[in-house]
Structures are given as C-alpha cells and as structure tokens.
Amino acid sequence: MLMTHNSRLAAFDLLKHVFSKKLDLEEALNRSVTYKALEAKDKSFARMIASTVLRRYGQMLALINQFKDHPEPLHPQDLELILCVGLAQILCMRTPAHAALNETVNLCEILKLSKCKGLVNGILRNIDRDGRVLFDAMSNDMCMPTWLYESWQRDYGSEQAQFMAEACLKEAPLDICVKNREDISIWQENLGADLLPTGALRLKENVDVTELQGFQLGAWWVQDFAAQIPAKLFGDIRGKNILDFCAAPGGKTMQLASMGASVTALDRSVSRMQRLEENTVRIGVQSAVEVVVADVLNYNSQKLYDGVLLDAPCTATGTIRRHPDLLHLKSQKDVQRLSDLQHKILEKAATFVKDGGMLIYATCSLQKQEGEDVIEAFLAKNKSFKRQKIEAIELGGLTQLITPLGDLRCLPHYLKDQGGMDGFYAARLVRIA
Structure with missing residues (x-):
C-alpha cells in the first residue's frame, strides 16, 4: 500500500498551492493538509524540496525541455512539478539518486498518473546521468523573472545584477537582534554566533529558534541584519x-x-x-x-x-x-x-x-x-x-x-x-x- 502522506507528496502539494492557487509559501504551509500531517523531520525535508524548486524552477524547466523527447509542453502540467521535485533532490540536495528516483516516480501513482511513470523515470535517470554538468553551467538569471532581472540591470548594471541573482538563490542565514546592547557579547558567546558590524548576531546554522537559550526569556528576537x-x-x-x-x-x-x-x-x-x-x-x-x-x-x-x-x-x-x-x-x-x-x-x-x-x-x-x-x-x-x-x-x-x-x-x-x-x-x- 502506498503512503499517501510523505514528504515528497507534501512538497508537490506545497508547490501546487503556490503555482496554481497563487498562495505564498507560508500560507501554503498553513493550508496543506498533507504537509501538516508530517513529522517535524519530514516537514523540513518537504519544505526544503519546495523551496529549492521555487528557487531553481527556471533552470529545472530548461533542463527538462532538453531531455524530454518532444517539444510540446508536458501534459498534464503536474508532471513538470513531479519532475522538479525529483530534480531538487538529485541536483541540489544530494539525496541518494535511487531514493529520489523511486520515491518521485511513485508520486505518479499516488496522483493517479500511473501511465506517466515511465516518462518521469526516463527523464530523471537521463538527467541524473547526463544533466548535472549542464545544470551547473546554467546562468542564475534563468531563475529570475525577466521583468525583475531587467530592472536590476537598469538600476544597478549587468555585473551587479548577476551578483544579486546569485545571492538570491542561496538560503538566508538567521540573524538576531539583542534587546540590550550591553548583552550582545554575552549572547554571542551563549549562542556561538558571529558578530556583524552593526551589532547584529548571525547564527551559524538555521535551527528552531524557539528552542534556543534566551528566546523564551525575551533576550532577543529574529531579525535580518x-x-x-x-x-x-x-x-x-x-x-x-x-x-x-x-x-x-x-x-x-x-x-x-x-x-x-x-x-x-x-x-x-x-x-x-x-x-x-x-x-x-x-x-x-x-x-x-x-x-x-x-x-x-x-x-x-x-x-x-x-x-x-x-x-x-x-x-x-x-x-x-x-x-x-x-x-x-x-x-x-x-x-x-x-x-x-x-x-x-x-x-x-x-x-x-x-x-x-x-x-x-x-x-x-x-x-x-x-x-x-x-x-x-x-x-x-x-x-x-x-x-x-x-x-x-x-x-x-x-x-x-x-x-x-x-x-x-x-x-x-x-x-x-x-x-x-x-x-x-x-x-x-x-x-x-
């Protein structure tokens, strides 16, 4: 019996909320029944898949188009999202290929697209074998909407726009603002954080901040530098x-x-x-x-x-x-x-x-x-x-x-x-x- 509540299905559901229902990801996380049914570890995995697809969607679609055997758009469009769920794991998250392939192909059956399992399996296997170099060579601006990237080129110049696009595709670190300025050094040491030039503290890894020392005490809050x-x-x-x-x-x-x-x-x-x-x-x-x-x-x-x-x-x-x-x-x-x-x-x-x-x-x-x-x-x-x-x-x-x-x-x-x-x-x- 196939599991109907799994992290890859949840990632697909989150993406459907964004692309089809035009909801932001935070709202999708609140509304997706499939996502909310997961354990904490699986939720993190599903969210990482969805976020990676949202970041790299333009590059992933370009790669899919190179490896499919016909020029027409995939039908139904859900196939694109299924493939992207697989590609996020294979190309960006370094999930073991056999697990990423098998579990992603199984999504076809769960979503009543069993007749497409061969197509999804073939494209993912070919990209896993031959597509990594192509993907790594793709420009970052492919992930930016044309209107947005062109506005950055006008406002900041082509070189700066390239740097901005590259930075936007990376996951942001967690910064905190300390309530009492005189306590910054104390919380830097307690949290093992890096001190930024204006007194903000940057955590060295993204964690559940509510579990960190000082959060419940009200000594600091999360706020970007x-x-x-x-x-x-x-x-x-x-x-x-x-x-x-x-x-x-x-x-x-x-x-x-x-x-x-x-x-x-x-x-x-x-x-x-x-x-x-x-x-x-x-x-x-x-x-x-x-x-x-x-x-x-x-x-x-x-x-x-x-x-x-x-x-x-x-x-x-x-x-x-x-x-x-x-x-x-x-x-x-x-x-x-x-x-x-x-x-x-x-x-x-x-x-x-x-x-x-x-x-x-x-x-x-x-x-x-x-x-x-x-x-x-x-x-x-x-x-x-x-x-x-x-x-x-x-x-x-x-x-x-x-x-x-x-x-x-x-x-x-x-x-x-x-x-x-x-x-x-x-x-x-x-x-x-």
Missing part, C-alpha cells in the same frame, strides 16, 4: 515619542522600545498586530508600546512625534532568499501598484513629524521605483523636509551600503563571505520648518 538598520538611524531616542507606521509584525517596534522610546505601533492587520503584542510581551517592552489597529491612510491624530518610521508595504524582492515564492507571485504591475501606495503613505506619515523631527522611510525591495524614486519625488514636493545623510560610522564602517546621496542601499550579495544580507533601502529625512 539589514532590517535592523533603519531603527538605528534615529540615533539616541531615549524618552522620545516614535510612531511606527505599518508596524506589524513588530521587529522594529521592539527595537525602538528597547532603545528607550515610547512607541505607537500602527497597522491595519488585526492578526499581525496581535502577534506584535505577543512579541512585545515576550521581550518585556509592552509598557513602552501603544498598539493601534487602523488603516494608515485613514488614521487621524493631533499628536506629533519626534520620529516616524515607515517600513512601507512593498514587493519585498530584497527577501527572495527567504521567500523564493516571490519569484513566481510578483510582477511589474505589483511594483507600480505598490509604488503608488508608497507615495501616498509617505505623504501621510510626514504629517505626524514635529518640527525638527525625523522621518525614516524604508522598504525591503530591491526596486529603485519603490525606494530612491519615492524619496526623490517626495523631497521635490515637500520643501519642509531635507535628507540627512547616513554616515559610515553608523553602519560599522560599511561604506558600500551608502548611496552617493547618503541613503542606505543593501544588496543581497553584500557581506557575501559572511552569508549576505536582505536587500533593503532606507532614507533619513528631517522636518526643517
């Missing part, structure tokens, strides 16, 4: 009032509160703000945080703040390393739609900044249309704000993160030898009148 920078651009905010616009899920809120600010966290998502509240309780900063659930564009208050942090909704192309499903879910239309929204939200956020106060605009997008272009348009229209340049000393001496105009621009291949970073943009503005 690049994502930790925008809040630090405020400088000393002890005793100041800061508005965290679009605050959920709360990493920057916790940063601001742990830095000594009184924080108003604003976001429209009820579920994500509930998670934010839970996180502030775990970290022990809930008394410094006022939680407001409201649409940012419709939010009205007479209160002005010493600082406003706007981590704007964006395409999140800077987080492809963590969310490879973005390669298949985002489009140029999303960039335009979100850019239009970012202009509006930034204008709104600016109304809450007091004279002499600071406004930090940030996105985890690699698209300049969502970053630099938004700021230039805002400054051209709002003469009461000026850019305050970011200095290398604020970034641990990482001059390559600073643009010629003095903004922050992190690219995923920066700090390559230490594991890279998420793509991020931030600009620091000050109200002058």
Whole structure:
C-alpha cells in the first residue's frame, strides 16, 4: 500500500498551492493538509524540496525541455512539478539518486498518473546521468523573472545584477537582534554566533529558534541584519515619542522600545498586530508600546512625534532568499501598484513629524521605483523636509551600503563571505520648518 502522506507528496502539494492557487509559501504551509500531517523531520525535508524548486524552477524547466523527447509542453502540467521535485533532490540536495528516483516516480501513482511513470523515470535517470554538468553551467538569471532581472540591470548594471541573482538563490542565514546592547557579547558567546558590524548576531546554522537559550526569556528576537538598520538611524531616542507606521509584525517596534522610546505601533492587520503584542510581551517592552489597529491612510491624530518610521508595504524582492515564492507571485504591475501606495503613505506619515523631527522611510525591495524614486519625488514636493545623510560610522564602517546621496542601499550579495544580507533601502529625512 502506498503512503499517501510523505514528504515528497507534501512538497508537490506545497508547490501546487503556490503555482496554481497563487498562495505564498507560508500560507501554503498553513493550508496543506498533507504537509501538516508530517513529522517535524519530514516537514523540513518537504519544505526544503519546495523551496529549492521555487528557487531553481527556471533552470529545472530548461533542463527538462532538453531531455524530454518532444517539444510540446508536458501534459498534464503536474508532471513538470513531479519532475522538479525529483530534480531538487538529485541536483541540489544530494539525496541518494535511487531514493529520489523511486520515491518521485511513485508520486505518479499516488496522483493517479500511473501511465506517466515511465516518462518521469526516463527523464530523471537521463538527467541524473547526463544533466548535472549542464545544470551547473546554467546562468542564475534563468531563475529570475525577466521583468525583475531587467530592472536590476537598469538600476544597478549587468555585473551587479548577476551578483544579486546569485545571492538570491542561496538560503538566508538567521540573524538576531539583542534587546540590550550591553548583552550582545554575552549572547554571542551563549549562542556561538558571529558578530556583524552593526551589532547584529548571525547564527551559524538555521535551527528552531524557539528552542534556543534566551528566546523564551525575551533576550532577543529574529531579525535580518539589514532590517535592523533603519531603527538605528534615529540615533539616541531615549524618552522620545516614535510612531511606527505599518508596524506589524513588530521587529522594529521592539527595537525602538528597547532603545528607550515610547512607541505607537500602527497597522491595519488585526492578526499581525496581535502577534506584535505577543512579541512585545515576550521581550518585556509592552509598557513602552501603544498598539493601534487602523488603516494608515485613514488614521487621524493631533499628536506629533519626534520620529516616524515607515517600513512601507512593498514587493519585498530584497527577501527572495527567504521567500523564493516571490519569484513566481510578483510582477511589474505589483511594483507600480505598490509604488503608488508608497507615495501616498509617505505623504501621510510626514504629517505626524514635529518640527525638527525625523522621518525614516524604508522598504525591503530591491526596486529603485519603490525606494530612491519615492524619496526623490517626495523631497521635490515637500520643501519642509531635507535628507540627512547616513554616515559610515553608523553602519560599522560599511561604506558600500551608502548611496552617493547618503541613503542606505543593501544588496543581497553584500557581506557575501559572511552569508549576505536582505536587500533593503532606507532614507533619513528631517522636518526643517
């Protein structure tokens, strides 16, 4: 009797959720009954297969097309995903070939595609024998949507675009932000972590962080190195009032509160703000945080703040390393739609900044249309704000993160030898009148 709950079937189901139902991978993990029925170890294996396929799908399809014996698309399309599940194991995960082949071919029977077992078996065996060199020689841009890669070429040049594509195909490491800066060295030693230039800690392997020392104590939380920078651009905010616009899920809120600010966290998502509240309780900063659930564009208050942090909704192309499903879910239309929204939200956020106060605009997008272009348009229209340049000393001496105009621009291949970073943009503005 065939097992109907196995990790390869779960990986296939996760991929169907992404490609057919257009759900992000996290939502697919929550919805897939097959995946949720697995033991923890098998869940990790299924997720790794799915993530690998999402990263390398373009290269895998090109290889399949070279090894199938007819030019027409495979029918049904599920065959492509079955083959990709096998290729992820054979070419990328170094699963023993006999296990990868046999179990992947068995998917055909489970999915009522028994007549295709010979085809799947033949293609996988031929690629295992003759396709490895071809696969390794394929360019990384084959895995990037054409619109996305071409935008990187325009914005950063061909060489940088190649480096970015290569970095985006690697799994991201886990970084943590320590609540009390004076405890960084303690937690570096306790967790065996690497210290990054701005004080972030990088774990040496991806693990279940909830089982690590200090998590339940609220001594630290998970937050990428690049994502930790925008809040630090405020400088000393002890005793100041800061508005965290679009605050959920709360990493920057916790940063601001742990830095000594009184924080108003604003976001429209009820579920994500509930998670934010839970996180502030775990970290022990809930008394410094006022939680407001409201649409940012419709939010009205007479209160002005010493600082406003706007981590704007964006395409999140800077987080492809963590969310490879973005390669298949985002489009140029999303960039335009979100850019239009970012202009509006930034204008709104600016109304809450007091004279002499600071406004930090940030996105985890690699698209300049969502970053630099938004700021230039805002400054051209709002003469009461000026850019305050970011200095290398604020970034641990990482001059390559600073643009010629003095903004922050992190690219995923920066700090390559230490594991890279998420793509991020931030600009620091000050109200002058």
